[in-house]
Amino acid sequence: MTLTENIHNHTPMMQQYLGLKAENPEILLFYRMGDFYELFYDDARKASLLLDISLTKRGQSAGIPIPMAGVPYHAIEGYLAKLVQLGESAAICEQVGDPATSKGPVERKVIRIITPGTVSDEALLSERQDNLIAAVYHDGRRFGYGTMDISSGRFFINQFDKEETLLAELQRTNPAELLYPESFAFLHHIEGRRGLRRRPEWEFELGTARKLLCQQFGTQDLVGFGVEQSETALCAAGCLMQYVKDTQRTALPHIRSVRLEQPDHAVIMDAATRRNLELTQNLAGGHDNTLAAVLDGTATPMGSRLLKRWLHQPIRDRVILKGRQSTIKELIEQNLYDELGSLLRQVGDVERVLARLALRSARPRDLTRLRQAFAQLPELQRLLADNEHEAVQQLRDRASTFPALLDLLERAVMEVPPVLIRDGGVIRDGFNQELDELRDLANGATASLARIEEREKLLTGINTLKVGYNKVHGFYIEVSRANSHLVPAHYIRRQTLKNNERYIIDELKKYEDKVLTAQSQALALEKRLYEELLDALLPHLGDLQDSAAALAELDVLANLAERAETLDYRCPTLIDEDQILIEAGRHPVVEQVMTDPFIANPIRLERERRMLIITGPNMGGKSTYMRQTALIVLLAHIGAFVPADSAHIGPIDRIFTRIGASDDLASGRSTFMVEMTETANILNNATARSLVLMDEIGRGTSTYDGLSL
Known part of the structure; x- marks a missing residue:
């Protein structure tokens, strides 16, 4: 008998938990309770082993002892990172209802699902490696293969006939998560990989795939992307799109197109060749003494990831290759690569910041990173302004400036904001008059409390009297036990301690309500202003992504120029x-x-x-x-x-x-x-x-x- 068969025999809280767990049966459910995320039953047992946390019990529900394990809410990201590295997935369930108005358990719902292939949080990602989710499908004649990088928006598909090509693609892309249909007949090629996810057959249906992709790109058909005839690959792409939508539970505006990879455009290498040449991973599984370790001195994480993609997929297009050679030569002859590297180091990982912006999971410090990047772009334009090399000019023009967005972020966001918007203190003083007024009221509490304290000392004759505050009891007047006989009759006892008594008076209670209301209103307004900031940035997402791509390419070329000079390489x-x-x-x-x-x-x-x-x-x-x-x-x-x-x-x-x-x-x-x-x-x-x-x-x-x- 499953736990949900007689769900009404359980306590209301466990009924709520089991209902949410039934919606997410195959992944660990982190259920927020106060300052902890709790896991129950089999999830608790599994998490205890994976995360090395204590397995305890929480009484009984329906007569069954409840295994329980938990982690502090402020440490959740570290535990999620460990799960992702192990190829596991997790659902984060938060309180969304108001405890003051809730009858029974506070309303909760799953607000995000973390899987190895769909993470975008920087704490869960290796900054210099792509993090891909892939899907594979076989229609009886050929394979369809799709990859998506949700942290950048890149979406590629491919189809091929041979099993050897599948192995080569898995070696090249090395997905963190791999989706496959229930009927997949080639499990021996993927067994042993982390992050394997079996998906229902309907997710690979061609009609469903076309509909999903057209909805995502806002088009009537897929002809403009050149993928309309690649039906087996589209089946894999449809499953990818469905899975990512299910896990992210938000719009995906940064995924703007799907591209068909053309085998005849690349120099093909099988899995054994990639392994033997030790391009990005040595034969022992590490990253030392590889070709990437020698070549990668890139200034930005996004440049590093692009360089590794180039190494794993060399191309045959002579026009593109000669253009890259010519640009490297120009950067060497004009001695530009060092200055470019210094500027680009200040740009950082714009690509992944933009992905979090698109997913509306950008944190305050992501906006400061964007602001810092925008501030470097005019300097980069000036550095390359007089260069007449065609490819350098094209990269310069693509890496365009955003003065209006820079001005907005400089006016709106604190110089060093807190990590999370829920902590407040993100929006600058002077940006919004209403917010300033609420902050003045909340911040004026210290001076007002000092005045009340001095007055009460004079009225009572108790020189050790103090006015204080804590989150549990609010504002209070504290008097030592030795002086408690001097307390006036209108003092109302609020708390008794070992050596002190704490009291409240009507004036202090009214002031407490006023201050706490101001603080609450200020935080609510700040959250709204922050959402409006994201709304103001999102319409520019396409241009920002194009600029980030140009900056990454410029970074790789400047790095290759520096390597050529330093290591005495010559142009082939x-x-x-x-x-x-x-x-x-x-x-x-x-x-x-x-x-x-x-x-x-x-x-x-x-x-x-x-x-x-x-x-x-x-x-x-x-x-x-x-x-x-x-x-x-x-x-x-x-x-x-x-x-x-x-x-x-x-x-x-x-x-x-x-x-x-x-x-x-x-x-x-x-x-x-x-x-x-x-x-x-x-x-x-x-x-x-x-x-x-x-x-x-x-x-x-x-x-x-x-x-x-």
Whole structure:
């Protein structure tokens, strides 16, 4: 029998809790009670284990002992962060009713749902990594795959035929949460991932998806986004949209479009290649000694995230690549990258602040961050004003200024506001006359109480008499027990302490009502003014997002310019011939960790010289030489300079690596099976323009079997 079957046997408070829990059965429900968030029954048991908090009991309800665990309300964000890291979700239930007017339990409702893939609060996010939620669908012929970053508004879809491509996409995007339909037949590819969510089949229906997406974008159809024919991908996108709407419970104005990722625009890398090249994660699972660790000196978190996206998805569009190269060269020649970095460091993570603004979860200090960013934009415009380079001009124009919004935030928001609007003190004095008057009344309490205290001392002759205040008993007059016989008859006893008595008089009670009313009205008005501030910023959301995107790109290019100068990288030449000609190439990561100088090496691959067989002693640098070739080619395809004296690189459509040998015990595959599978993938998918690196193939079995492989 479930707890809700005889719900009327429970206490009114537990009836309320169980009703809310029934609406959120699969996630932990944090139920606000006073200064704590409480969890009950199975949620309490699970939270006790996950969060290492005490499991207690709260009497009985319907004759059943109630397991209970709780966390202080002021510490909730830390516990939520831990749950998110563990791949768990939580519903936050707050009191929304007025205790003074409530009959029975105060009305409560779930105000937000926190899941690993839909968090936007900075305390719950890694600032230099994308936080994606993804959905996968298979229609019997092909896969549909969609990703959304709710903390920036990016929304992409893709569809493909092969399971290997699914594995590569999961490796590339590394979603914090993955949605899949109940009938998904490829669970063996996703088992073991954190944040897996099985969703009902109807959420993946094509008609539902089209309707949801058109509603979100305010369009009649999806033709303008170029995704109308990608039906399998749209099914995944529809599930994503439904899930995000369910969890956020608010409008999503920052999600303005959906884009179809085109495989023929990117240099394709499978999951093994991304792992072997250690782009953003080393083979031990850390972030040290990776390509990103060497390259990432970006000034802003949003720039850092963009750089990592470039590394994981190098492109083949020569126009874009040459534009990036040209911009980096310009920033070096004009010595602009240092000043740009200094300015951009003051801009901060505008991208995620804007997402919280769109979700109406922006906190007061988010607005001060926006204000600080707006204040830097005119300086950035002046720095780039005389530059005639076309790409630099375009980025400068996109990173436009917002003088009216800057003026509004400077007038409206305190220099250093409190963390939460509920604490008050966010709106500047002078911004609103009514608020100023209420504050004057509330803040005048100290002087008025001092006057009452001096008067009562004279009237009673009690020199130790004090007038004080606390949240429980309000204003009071405190007299020592030794002097209590001197207290006038009109004093009304309010509280008895060990050594003192506390009293109230009519005048003090009236003044208390007046002050507390003023404080309450001031806080209510401040909250309303804060909401109006958000309303004033929201119509500019699209322009602000475009500006943030330009600032992030400018940050990446300035960073790549600095890295090229500091590390002695050179601009590669992109050629049309099928060639890779590198003079004095160096491994970008190994040369940074070596104490001795790195020995540079050339490589020449062309039509008449398509294959190189490299032999030599152990620890001779064969694997390093192979990896450095792939990394130089990859860097050329993000538009960056490369660690070489010169590099001429022809069109590359795919990079494959088969490096190292190890068992995949989790999937029940031996070393030899792993080698055969990865080699088969290369043979089935490589083209005439693919770069293939195979290191010690066949080492995972006997000599003759390895030779046959």
